[in-house]
Amino acid sequence: MTSVARAAAPAVVPRTRRWIAPDTITAYALISPAAFLMLVLLAYPFVLAVYISTTDRVLGEPGRFVGLANFARLAGDPLFRQTVWNSFVYTAATVALKMVLGVLLALVLNQPMPARNVVRAAVLLPWIVPTSLSVLTWLWMFDSLFSVVNYLLLGAGIIAKKIPWLGDPFWAMVSVVIVNTWRGLPFFGISFLAGLMTIPKELYEAAETDGAGMLRQFRHITLPFLQPIIAVVVLFSTIWTFADFQIVYVLTHGGPINATQIFATMAYDVALVAGRIGEGSAIALFLFPLLAIVVVVMLRSLRKEAM
Amino acid sequence: MKRLLTLWLPLAIFLAFALFPFAWMTISAFKPDAELYNLRANRLWIAHPTLDQFRALFAKTDVLRWLVNSFVVSFLTSVIAMTFGIMAGYAIGRLRFPGAQAFGTATFITYLVPTTLIFIPLARVVQSLGLSNSVWALVVTYPTFLIPFCTWMLIAYFKSIPRDMEECAMIDGCTRIGAMVRIVLPMAIPGVIFSAMFSFTLSWNEFVYALTFISSTTYKTMSVAVPTELIRGDAYFWGELMAASLLGSVPVAILYSFFMEYFVSGLTAGALKG
Numbered sequence: 001m002t003s004v005a006r007a008a009a010p011a012v013v014p015r016t017r018r019w020i021a022p023d024t025i026t027a028y029a030l031i032s033p034a035a036f037l038m039l040v041l042l043a044y045p046f047v048l049a050v051y052i053s054t055t056d057r058v059l060g061e062p063g064r065f066v067g068l069a070n071f072a073r074l075a076g077d078p079l080f081r082q083t084v085w086n087s088f089v090y091t092a093a094t095v096a097l098k099m100v101l102g103v104l105l106a107l108v109l110n111q112p113m114p115a116r117n118v119v120r121a122a123v124l125l126p127w128i129v130p131t132s133l134s135v136l137t138w139l140w141m142f143d144s145l146f147s148v149v150n151y152l153l154l155g156a157g158i159i160a161k162k163i164p165w166l167g168d169p170f171w172a173m174v175s176v177v178i179v180n181t182w183r184g185l186p187f188f189g190i191s192f193l194a195g196l197m198t199i200p201k202e203l204y205e206a207a208e209t210d211g212a213g214m215l216r217q218f219r220h221i222t223l224p225f226l227q228p229i230i231a232v233v234v235l236f237s238t239i240w241t242f243a244d245f246q247i248v249y250v251l252t253h254g255g256p257i258n259a260t261q262i263f264a265t266m267a268y269d270v271a272l273v274a275g276r277i278g279e280g281s282a283i284a285l286f287l288f289p290l291l292a293i294v295v296v297v298m299l300r301s302l303r304k305e306a307m
Numbered sequence: 308m309k310r311l312l313t314l315w316l317p318l319a320i321f322l323a324f325a326l327f328p329f330a331w332m333t334i335s336a337f338k339p340d341a342e343l344y345n346l347r348a349n350r351l352w353i354a355h356p357t358l359d360q361f362r363a364l365f366a367k368t369d370v371l372r373w374l375v376n377s378f379v380v381s382f383l384t385s386v387i388a389m390t391f392g393i394m395a396g397y398a399i400g401r402l403r404f405p406g407a408q409a410f411g412t413a414t415f416i417t418y419l420v421p422t423t424l425i426f427i428p429l430a431r432v433v434q435s436l437g438l439s440n441s442v443w444a445l446v447v448t449y450p451t452f453l454i455p456f457c458t459w460m461l462i463a464y465f466k467s468i469p470r471d472m473e474e475c476a477m478i479d480g481c482t483r484i485g486a487m488v489r490i491v492l493p494m495a496i497p498g499v500i501f502s503a504m505f506s507f508t509l510s511w512n513e514f515v516y517a518l519t520f521i522s523s524t525t526y527k528t529m530s531v532a533v534p535t536e537l538i539r540g541d542a543y544f545w546g547e548l549m550a551a552s553l554l555g556s557v558p559v560a561i562l563y564s565f566f567m568e569y570f571v572s573g574l575t576a577g578a579l580k581g
Contacts, residue, residue: 021403023483024405026402026483030395031394034394034395037391037450040432041448042425045428046420046424049425052428111313117568123322125325125326126325128559130530130556131530132530132531132533133529133556134329134556137332137549140545140548140549141328141331146344148351239421245423246515267427268519271427272427280427281427284423284424295416298415299412
């Protein structure tokens with residue numbers, strides 16, 4: 001980011017302009033508005049987050065520097081430990097489900113079918129519609145008294161008695177996992193479909209003449225080709241699911257008895273509902289290590305591809 | 308027979324899973340209360356379709372205002388993000404200058420930063436800018452996640468356009484910026500449309516910032532107003548809630564029905580090159 005400052009210099013001292021390619025000046029001029037906004041509203045708040053997390057700031061008071069006290073306290077807080085566990089369960093379960101179902105969905109969508117574009121658009125719908133509103137619909141579908149999901153499952157004879165979707169710690173986690181999978185699956189499916197479309201048809205024809213069955217074709221042609229895209233999509237989804245907020249906030253609000261509390265919802269509750277801003281910032285910062293890992297892995301694979 | 312097992316059956320299951328919530332949203336929005344809460348009725352059918360839920364919604368709440376807020380914020384932020392994104396994307400994707408790669412990497416990293424990581428301190432920044440509790444808080448902050456996305460997408464599109472055409476134009480006397488606007492930009496139109504509509508959708512759907520920065524009913528956007536203003540304590544008016552959810556969902560669904568082709572090709576072309 002310091003290069004922005006360096007770019008400003010040649011404009012002031014015209015004598016040096018000769019030494020710098022005109023493209024460089026144009027480039028920095030074009031980048032600077034975006035860079036400025038990102039510095040003020042992304043980089044600065046991040047630094048501020050680190051600072052606030054080392055204070056005992058509460059709503060309306062400036063707060064004192066307390067070092068790592070917030071983090072130390074969180075480490076011993078059973079509620080926070082549960083939040084950590086929940087976040088990992090939530091992320092692992094949904095990403096795994098979305099990955100497996102996403103490959104299946106892509107394999108289905110890749111076949112010739114009538115009204116193909118309409119079908120693809122329909123499949124994509126959960127991903128583009130405002131999440132808070134569709135999750136509200138799921139809240140209604142999981143209603144303790146009027147749940148239409150129970151109505152259908154009971155009617156079909158799949159279950160014998162009502163499932164307490166949001167009222168029971170186990171089922172509440174199942175519910176948020178189902179809803180997150182529902183919302184994220186289209187992105188996985190369509191991305192994998194894009195990958196499938198790049199596989200040369202000749203490979204399958206050759207495998208067919210060699211007598212390889214569907215399963216072997218899938219293992220030895222489809223999967224190796226899809227693997228890079230699967231890796232990228234899984235990494236993206238991991239960080240976004242880990243940092244998810246609205247599905248849990250609207251559906252369970254972290255409950256019952258914190259069974260679905262995850263990092264972002266707990267940070268919100270602690271910082272903005274309870275007003276303990278220092279501690280809330282510390283909780284939100286726990287999203288950073290995973291982000292850093294994802295970034296490093298992604299950049300490595302990008303470099304490898306470039307070379 | 309084989310197609311039934313490999314295509315039709317799984318396709319039917321996937322479609323039912325994807326679409327049932329929308330069917331349920333629609334059914335609930337057009338049902339009278341008496342039917343909505345009648346456990347003996349056929350719940351998947353509307354015996355007496357009615358617009359009462361919508362009428363009540365418009366009479367009792369600021370839903371029109373929320374829709375307008377969503378439109379204004381999404382439109383303005385998309386324009387801002389596209390302008391800055393096109394500028395930065397063009398520079399990083401097509402100009403040769405020291406630090407181009409570093410800026411590309413920085414774009415990618417900022418693209419990955421989740422909003423929940425910085426929403427608490429950002430609330431303070433918004434406050435010190437004097438923008439708390441107004442739609443301007445959103446107009447200013449949404450570009451922070453839209454610009455990296457647009458820039459990243461457009462870098463890929465700009466890179467794919469052959470250099471010769473632009474160089475020809477410049478030899479013919481076009482300036483760098485002139486060549487960008489007249490030659491390169493028109494060729495990147497699919498990428499521009501895709502980024503613009505996706506920016507609009509991301510803004511329309513944003514939740515955390517709008518929930519944190521805005522407290523007055525009148526300044527809320529649809530995605531936050533419906534779950535926070537329409538649920539009071541333990542009272543859930545499901546008919547109105549579903550009617551409002553439908554109203555908030557239809558605009559983006561319409562947008563996509565018009566530009567679906569750009570969207571699928573955009574998603575498959577640019578997004579995954581990274």
